[in-house]
Amino acid sequence: MNQWKNFNKGFFRENAVFVLYLGLCPILGVTTSVINGVGMGLATTFVLLMSNIVVTLVKSFIPDKVRIPSFIVIIASFVTIVELLMQAYLPSLFNELGLFIPLIVVNCLVLGRAEAFASKNTFTSSVVDGLGMGLGFTMALFFLGGVREILGSGSFLGFKFIPGDGILLFILAPGAFITLGYLIMLMNKINKKTA
Amino acid sequence: MNKLLTVSPSPHIYGKDTTPNLMYGVIIALIPAILASILYFGWGSVIVISVAVISSVLFEFLIQRFLLQKKTTIQDGSAVITGLLLSLCLPSNFPVSLIILGSLFAIGVGKLSFGGLGNNPFNPALVGRVFLFISFPAKMTSWPEAKGFQTQFIDASTGATPLNIIKEGLGKGDSISHLMDKIPTYQQLFFGNMGGSIGEVAAVALILGLAYLLLRKIITWHIPVSIILTVVIFTGILWLVNPAQNADPLFHILSGGILLGAIFMATDYVTSPMTSKGMILYGICIGILTVVIRRFGSYPEGVQFAILIMNGFVPLINYYIKPKRFGEEVKNG
Amino acid sequence: MAKKESSFVNMVITLFVITLTASIALGFAYEFTKAPIAVAKHAAKMKAINEVLPEFNNLPNEEIYKKAIDNDTLYFYPAREDNKLVGTAIETFTNKGFSGNIKLMVGILPDGSINDIVVLEHKETPGLGDKMSKSKSDFSLQFQGINPENFDLSVKNDGGDVDAITASTISSRAYCDAVNRAYNAYLKGGKK
Numbered sequence: 103m104n105q106w107k108n109f110n111k112g113f114f115r116e117n118a119v120f121v122l123y124l125g126l127c128p129i130l131g132v133t134t135s136v137i138n139g140v141g142m143g144l145a146t147t148f149v150l151l152m153s154n155i156v157v158t159l160v161k162s163f164i165p166d167k168v169r170i171p172s173f174i175v176i177i178a179s180f181v182t183i184v185e186l187l188m189q190a191y192l193p194s195l196f197n198e199l200g201l202f203i204p205l206i207v208v209n210c211l212v213l214g215r216a217e218a219f220a221s222k223n224t225f226t227s228s229v230v231d232g233l234g235m236g237l238g239f240t241m242a243l244f245f246l247g248g249v250r251e252i253l254g255s256g257s258f259l260g261f262k263f264i265p266g267d268g269i270l271l272f273i274l275a276p277g278a279f280i281t282l283g284y285l286i287m288l289m290n291k292i293n294k295k296t297a
Numbered sequence: 298m299n300k301l302l303t304v305s306p307s308p309h310i311y312g313k314d315t316t317p318n319l320m321y322g323v324i325i326a327l328i329p330a331i332l333a334s335i336l337y338f339g340w341g342s343v344i345v346i347s348v349a350v351i352s353s354v355l356f357e358f359l360i361q362r363f364l365l366q367k368k369t370t371i372q373d374g375s376a377v378i379t380g381l382l383l384s385l386c387l388p389s390n391f392p393v394s395l396i397i398l399g400s401l402f403a404i405g406v407g408k409l410s411f412g413g414l415g416n417n418p419f420n421p422a423l424v425g426r427v428f429l430f431i432s433f434p435a436k437m438t439s440w441p442e443a444k445g446f447q448t449q450f451i452d453a454s455t456g457a458t459p460l461n462i463i464k465e466g467l468g469k470g471d472s473i474s475h476l477m478d479k480i481p482t483y484q485q486l487f488f489g490n491m492g493g494s495i496g497e498v499a500a501v502a503l504i505l506g507l508a509y510l511l512l513r514k515i516i517t518w519h520i521p522v523s524i525i526l527t528v529v530i531f532t533g534i535l536w537l538v539n540p541a542q543n544a545d546p547l548f549h550i551l552s553g554g555i556l557l558g559a560i561f562m563a564t565d566y567v568t569s570p571m572t573s574k575g576m577i578l579y580g581i582c583i584g585i586l587t588v589v590i591r592r593f594g595s596y597p598e599g600v601q602f603a604i605l606i607m608n609g610f611v612p613l614i615n616y617y618i619k620p621k622r623f624g625e626e627v628k629n630g
Numbered sequence: 631m632a633k634k635e636s637s638f639v640n641m642v643i644t645l646f647v648i649t650l651t652a653s654i655a656l657g658f659a660y661e662f663t664k665a666p667i668a669v670a671k672h673a674a675k676m677k678a679i680n681e682v683l684p685e686f687n688n689l690p691n692e693e694i695y696k697k698a699i700d701n702d703t704l705y706f707y708p709a710r711e712d713n714k715l716v717g718t719a720i721e722t723f724t725n726k727g728f729s730g731n732i733k734l735m736v737g738i739l740p741d742g743s744i745n746d747i748v749v750l751e752h753k754e755t756p757g758l759g760d761k762m763s764k765s766k767s768d769f770s771l772q773f774q775g776i777n778p779e780n781f782d783l784s785v786k787n788d789g790g791d792v793d794a795i796t797a798s799t800i801s802s803r804a805y806c807d808a809v810n811r812a813y814n815a816y817l818k819g820g821k822k
Contacts, residue, residue, distance in 0.1 A: 164644055165636035172648050179652040183659045190666035193674060197751075269398070270758070271432040280406065434758060 109230045112238030114296065118211045119242035119282075120289035125209040128202045129243055130278040136259050139247025140240060141195045145188065145203060147236025149180045150212050154232035157220040173216045174207070181206045211239060242285075249281050316414070319566070320374030322515040326506035327381055327561065333499035334385065341389030342495045346381065348393050352400040353380030360409050367413075375414045379403055382422035382561055385496020386554060386601070387429070388437065395433060399425040419608045420568045423601050430601070458493045460553045460597040496557055503556040516564045519576035524559040525550060527584025535592065543592065555587065558600040568608045575611075575618040583607050674750075682737025682746040683709045683717040690719060697815055704815045715740050721750070722812035726804040729753045732762075734805070736812040743777040746770075747809065759801030769795050769802070778813045 118124045125146070133139040156176050164172050185203045188196045196203070206212065215235055220228040251257060254272035256264030271277045334342040357376040361369040370376075383403055387396065403425025411417040430437045497503075510516045528549055535543040550556070563569060563583055570579050583603045590599025672691065679690055690707035697704055707719040717740065723733045733751040738744055747770050749763045761767035772793060784790030785802045794802035 160648075164648075165640045167636040168641045168645055172644060175645075175648050175652050179656055182656055186659050186663040186667070190663040190670060193670040269432045270434070270755075271428055274431065274755070276431070283410075 105226065105230050108227055109234035112231070112234035112236070113241060114238075114289075114293060116235070116238075117242060117289065118235055118239045119246070120286050121293070122211075122214075124211040124214060125239070126282075128205050128209060129246060130275060130282065132199055132202050133243055133247040133250055133278060134254065134273050135251040135257075136244060136247040137195070138198050139243035141192075142199055142202060143236070143240025143243040145184050145199070146206055146209060146212065146239055147233070148184055149177060149206050150215060150236040150239075151229065151232040152180045153177045153212055153216050154220040154228040155225070157216045158223065158225050158228035161221045169221065170213075170217070173213060173221075177212050177216065178207045211235065245285055246278070246281055249285070250277060253277075253281075316373045316375070319515055320378055322513050323378055323510070323561070324374065324381065326509040326515070327378075327385070327496075329502035329505040330385060330496045330499060330557070331381070333502035334389070334495035337498060338389035338495050344393065345387050345389055345391055345396060345495060346384040348396045349384035349387070349400055350377055350380035352397045353377070353383065353404050356401050356404040357409070360405055361413070365409065370414060373414065376404060379408065379421045379425070382420075382496075382557075383425045385557060385561075386422075386426045386494040388493075389495045391429075391436060395429060395436065399429040402428045415567055417567055418611070419605055420562055420565045423562055423605050423608075427601055427605060458553065458597065460591065493552075494554065494557075497554040500551050500556055503560055507556075507560045510560070510564075517573065517576070519573050520564045520569060520580045521559040523577045523580025524563060524584045524587075525555065527581045528555060528588055531585060531588045532592075535588075549588070549591070553591075553598045554600045558587075558604055559583075562601075563604050563607075568611060570611050570614045570618065572615075572618050572620050575614040578618070579607055579611065579614055582610070678735040678748050678750060679707050679709065679719040679737075681748050682719050682735050684711075684739075684745065686711050686716050688713075697818075702811060702815075704812065717745055718816065720812040720816060722808045722815070724804045724808035724811065726800075726807050727752065727754060728759050728798070728800045728804070729755070732801075732804055732808055734808045734812070736809055738813065738816050741777070742779060742813075742816070743775060744773050744809070744813075745775070747773050754798070754801045758798040759795070761795045761798065762801060762805050767795065769793075769805075773809065778810070783810045783813065 112118070114121075116122060119126070119129060128142060128146075129139070132142045153173070153176050157173060160172075181204060184206070185196075188199070188203065215231060219231050223231070248258065250272045251259075252268075254268045254270065254277060256262060256268040269277075272281060331346060334346070354371050354376045358369050358371050361367050361371075380400060380403075383399055384396070387399075403421045406428075407419055407421035407424030408414065408417045507521060511518060529546040532543065532546040532549045536545045559580075563580065570576050583600070586603035586606060587600045590596060590602055596602070676691065683690075686709035688708075688710040690709045693708050695706050695708075697706060702723075705721040707721070708715060709717050709719065718738050720736045720738060721733065722736055723731055725731050730753040731751070732749065732754070734747055735750055736744060736747050749770075752760065752762065754760045754762065761769050764770050782790035783792065783806050785792045785794040785799060785806060788803070790806070792802065792806055
C-alpha cells in the first residue's frame with residue numbers, strides 16, 4: 103500500500119470530521135478557540151496512534167468475539183493516561199477540555215480505526231493510518247476552532263485584534279453547527295475538484 | 298419564474314397570483330407599520346429600515362450572481378420583505394454595521410444556503426433576527442423609548458419593554474397589580490407608545506395590515522387567528538388561576554412581537570403548512586410555545602423562537618395533514 | 631497469522647490479560663502523575679488565595695477549616711502575617727448560575743470588608759456571563775474594598791447596590807448570591 107496516500111487520506115478523502123462525520127460531539131463542544139480545538143485534536147491523535155499500535159500488535163491474540171471489549175479497554179486506558187498527564191502538566195487546558203477528555207473513549211473515530219483498519223493491517227500501515235487520521239482530525243478542529251474564535255471572540259490564538267465582543271452565536275453551540283456546515287460545504291468542493 | 302413543470306393531480310386552475318404580486322401585496326400591508334415606526338422613532342427607524350432592505354437585496358444579488366452564479370431573483374420582492382421584516386423587529390438605535398451583518402445572515406444562511414426562495418425551511422427574517430438577538434444580546438435589548446418624530450440624531454433614552462418590566466418584576470417577587478402602574482396603558486399599547494422594536498409597537502398599524510392581507514386574500518385567517526386565540530386562551534387561564542403572577546391576555550397580545558409575528562412572519566408561504574387544518578395546528582403550537590417561553594422561560598419574549606421551532610415542524614405537518622384530493626369522498630360525514 | 635479461536639477459555643484469558651495489563655499501566659501512570667497533579671491543583675488554589683488577600687507569610691492551605699452554614703459547607707483559608715490574622719479566603723459557590731455552579735474565592739479582611747474576589751470555576755455563557763471573570767471585564771472590581779454591612783449585595787434591578795453585567799442579570803445575581811453566602815458564613819462563626 104502506498105503509505106503517503108494512506109497518510110494523507112485522513113486530511114481530505116476520508117477526513118474524520120468533514121467526510122466521515124465521526125466524533126462530532128466533542129468537536130462541537132470544544133472548538134470555541136483554536137487552542138482548545140488543537141489540544142483536543144492532539145489528545146485524540148495520541149490515543150488513536152497508541153491504540154492503533156497496540157491493536158495491530160495484539161490483533162492475532164484476540165478472539166473475534168471479544169475484540170470490541172478488548173479494543174475499548176485498550177482505548178480507555180490510553181484516554182485515562184492522557185487525562186492524567188494533561189491534569190498534571192497542562193492544568194489550564196485541562197480546565198477547558200476536562201469534561202470532554204473521557205469522551206474520547208466513545209469517539210467513533212478511535213474505535214472505528216481500531217476495528218476497520220488496525221485489526222486488519224500491518225504495523226507500519228496502522229501507525230501511518232493513526233497519525234494521518236489523527237492529524238486530519240486535528241486539522242479539522244483547528245479550522246473549526248479558528249473560524250469560531252475569529253468570528254466569536256474577535257481573536258486568534260488568544261490574541262485579540264477586534265476590541266469588544268465578537269459575534270456571540272459562533273461561540274455557542276448553534277454556531278458550531280453552522281460553521282461545521284459551511285466547512286463541510288467547502289470540503290466537498292475541494293474533494294470534487296481533486297477527485 | 299420556475300421553468301420546471303409542476304406535476305400535480307388535475308384539474309389545474311390558473312391563478313393570476315404570481316410571486317411578485319403576492320410579495321408586493323405583503324409590502325403594501327406593511328406600510329402602516331412602517332409609517333407608525335417612523336412616527337414613533339423618527340430617523341432611527343428610517344435608517345434601520347432602509348439599511349436592512351438595501352443590504353438584504355444587495356446580498357441576495359451578490360451571492361446569487363457571483364457565489365452561486367445563478368439567475369438572480371431580487372425582482373420577486375422576497376428579499377425586500379426579508380429586509381423589511383428584519384428591520385421591523387430591531388430597536389431603532391441598532392448599529393448600522395450589525396444590521397448589515399444581520400441581513401447577510403438572514404439572506405446568506407437563512408435563505409440561499411438552502412437553495413433560495415421556496416426551499417428555505419426557516420423564515421429568513423427571523424433567522425436574522427434571532428442571530429442578532431443571540432449574538433448581540435446587550436444591543437438587542439436596549440430599547441429606545443418612543444419619542445415621536447425627531448429630526449436630529451440623538452441617543453434616545455433607553456428603557457425596558459413592557460414584557461421586560463413584567464419579567465424582571467416577577468423575578469423580584471412583585472405582583473402584577475403593582476407592576477401594571479409602571480407599564481403603558483392599553484391605549485398606549487394599542488397605538489404603539491412604548492419601548493420596543495420599531496415595527497412591533499403599534500398594534501393598530503399591524504391590524505390594518507392584517508385587514509389588507511385578508512381582503513386581498515394574500516393570506517387566510519387560519520394562522521394569525523389561531524395564534525392569537527391560543528395566546529388569549531392560554532394566558533387567560535393562567536391569569537384566572539393566579540392574577541397576582543400573570544398578566545392578563547389583552548396585555549400579552551398588545552405587547553411584544555405577537556401581532557407582528559402572527560400576521561407577517563408565521564404566515565410566510567414557504568415556511569408554513571399548506572392545508573388549513575395544518576395551519577391551525579401550526580398556529581396553536583406557536584401560541585402555546587410563545588406563552589410558555591414568556592411565562593416560564595428566561596427570555597421575556599418568545600414569539601420569534603416559537604415560530605422558528607414550528608417552522609421546523611412544517612414538513613411533518615404537511616406530511617400528516619395532506620390536502621384532500623379533488624373528488625375524494627369525505628368519510629363519516 | 632491465524633486468528634485465535636473464540637473458545638470460552640481463550641476469551642477469558644484474553645480479557646484477563648488485557649485488563650490486567652491495562653490496570654498495571656494505569657497504576658503506573660497514576661503514581662507517576664500524582665505528585666504533579668497535586669502541585670498543579672495546589673498552585674491554582676494558592677494563586678487564587680494570593681490574589682484575594684493582602685500579603686501573608688503562613689500557609690493558609692494547611693490551616694484550612696470548614697464550616698457548615700444552612701446546609702452548605704464552605705472552606706476557609708485563614709492568612710496570617712507573623713501570626714496576626716490579615717484576612718480569610720473563603721471558597722464559596724452558588725447553584726443559581728445561568729448554566730451550572732459557580733465557584734468563587736472571596737477574600738475578607740478582619741474588619742469584615744471584601745478585599746477581592748476571583749472566579750475559580752464557572753460555565754456561564756462566553757461573552758455575557760463570563761464577564762464576571764476579572765480578565766474579561768471590570769464587573770468584579772466594584773466589590774473591592776466594600777463592606778457588605780453598608781453595601782447591599784444584590785443587583786440594582788433587585789434594589790441592591792451592584793451594577794449588573796449588561797444582559798446578564800442572572801449571572802450577576804448568582805455572583806452576588808455566592809458572595810453573600812461567603813459573607814454570611816463569615817459572620818456566623820466563620821471568623822476565627
